[in-house]
Amino acid sequence: MTSSSTPRYDLEYIRNQFPALSLKANGYPAAFFDGPGGTQVPQRVLDAVADYLIYCNANAGGKFLTSNNSDLVIKEARSALADFLGSDSDEIAFGQNMTTMNYQLALALTRSPGRRREIIITEIDHEANRGPWLALEERGYTIREVKMDPETCTIDMEDYRNKLSENTFLAALNYASNGVGTINDVEEMIRLAHEVGAITVVDAVHYALHGPIDVKKIDADYLLCSAYKFFGPHIGVLYGKRELFSELASYRLRTQSGSIPHLIETGTLNHEGIAGASEAVEFIADLGRRFGSHWEGPSAAGGEQLSERRRHVLAGMEVMERYERPLADKMLEELSSIERVRVYGPPRDYPRTSTISFTIEGLNAQRVAAELGQKGIFVWDGHFYAIRLVEILGLEPYGGLVRAGLCPYNTEEEVDRLLEEIRRLAENGTGKS
Ligand SMILES: Cc1ncc(COP(=O)(O)O)c(C=O)c1O
Structure with a gap:
């Protein structure tokens, strides 16, 4: 609006x-x-990647110029992606791509299986939000697949409701279909999953270029996207809701930070890719600044003020x-x-x-x-x-x-x-x- x-x-x-x-x-x-x-x-993303490699090319946490610059670029990128998704900066993690991050997430979430042993996936989703969950059958989980109506290529919501129960551990949901473009009502699907106490993981890879994402409004627990689908380089982005994300039993080295968002970021990140992803968000914000009008839509869930960049992104x-x-x-x-x-x-x-x-x-x-x-x-x-x-x-x-x-x-x-x-x-x- x-x-x-x-x-x-x-x-x-x-x-x-x-x-x-x-x-x-x-x-x-x-x-x-x-x-x-x-x-x-866009050129500005190409420049950001090149500039990183010229002026900031170092590993994290060093006590010298290029490492300091690198840390600043990555900190800024978390803030940019947080503005893109409507989260806080420390709820944004980077990784190789969506698929790899989703596997990491799936393995971490089910490390010590509890009483709830059912996971919901959908027929409409990309394999990247099906395969990592299907693999958990070997950990004793039952995977329940929600039907898609082949006539309308939409999710059968009745089937979804029927499959949710107090045994549901997690619902892996698709924001929009990369196959046929359907936008699914993830807000409602998340609400229903939460009603039975299940965790939600949203694949927003296709949707991210096509509509505003507000992770707080839809109340996603985890949401993933990929910067190369919205003008950036090939890196994956994971949002994790602070309360859950900070408890995630990720597989990590003992030398790795156990706090969010680092706990899922194994090894050295693709720093130049992250610099490019940050600039991709700036590109979208620039479109808003130049060709949009002042954003007068709803403010963030909870009523806090939106940042200037978030308003321009929207x-x-x-x-x-x-x-x-x-x-x-x-x-x-x-x-x-x-x-x-x-x-x-x-x-x-x-x-x-x-x-x-x-x-x-x-x-x-x-x-x-x-x-x-x-x-x-x-x-x-x-x-x-x-x-x-x-x-x-x-x-x-x-x-x-x-x-x-x-x-x-x-x-x-x-x-x-x-x-x-x-x-x-x-x-x-x-x-x-
Ligand atoms: C809807 C959707 N989900 C997941 C993926 C996988 O993303 P990635 O290539 O970052 O692993 C894609 C890629 O095409 C996609 O379109």
Whole structure:
């Protein structure tokens, strides 16, 4: 919610921030619809990584200039990511990627199994929020899988309610589907899990680029995301709610700090990646500062004042969403009207991201992606590790889905190019190759 005097979205300015956008593929200007697999990176993030390696390149805690600089960069990064997620700085831990951090979390949380031995996962989630929990069967946990309605690609909330019980130890939830873009009502799902006394772990990797996250408002116990999905380098970020996180029995060296957030940060961190992640948050805040209006939305849960950067981050998220929404609507509408094209995902008025997945009847998804790639249009094909969802949709034999995701740097012209090629393929393509 912002005031009415919103400055114009300057697409040219935004595109100029991303050096990769000038790439050509096969003589065509590259059109990056591969954002859900990882976005492109603005110059200021590239500079932050390089600057770290020039001016701050040292291990933590030394008594000399570069180590002091390094400590400051990492401290600042925790504060930036805390503003991104709506938490406190010491509730933010860094690691290799979401998958690895989730495994660490799963192993730590179940180190001494108690009476509650059931863990809930969902059919809609990425394997990174299923595999680490499924692995716990060997520790005596029962994994209960919540159904996804294959028609609407939404979570069956009744099934979720039925699976929660006083035996539920933990619910591993998906904020938004990287497969088809559905945004799930995690706030309600967390509320229901807490009602039975279960811990919640939220996979926000796909959602993080598409909507504001307020960990306090949704009351997540743990939430994970990955900076490379929102303009940063390849590092993982874990939020842990202080009361629980500080008690986490993580596997760690005796030389490692046992206090939050360090207790889960094994070994030397990817310092330059962290510097870049911090700058990625600044990039989003800058979008809010330039093109958003003063954030007048709700303040943080508990009523405390939001930081300047948090307000700009929230405005920046809204700026991106507002720009992408009409492009996504156009893509959804026009793709759905092409004969032999089937779009998968939630119904029109259901919350969703600007990530759109589809198939062309008779054409393997891999072939569609390859044909588009030849024309400089970058889309993903397959299951994108949301393999359970693709299995349930019955699409594995056909190469899975074709996925086109919008980012704030995509243009309407790129969308038109994509649509034109899909029309051509749908008209001419033959055979289930
Ligand atoms: C929804 C979702 N969850 C988890 C992951 C895994 O993240 P990472 O690559 O950081 O392990 C991804 C990556 O594609 C994702 O899209």
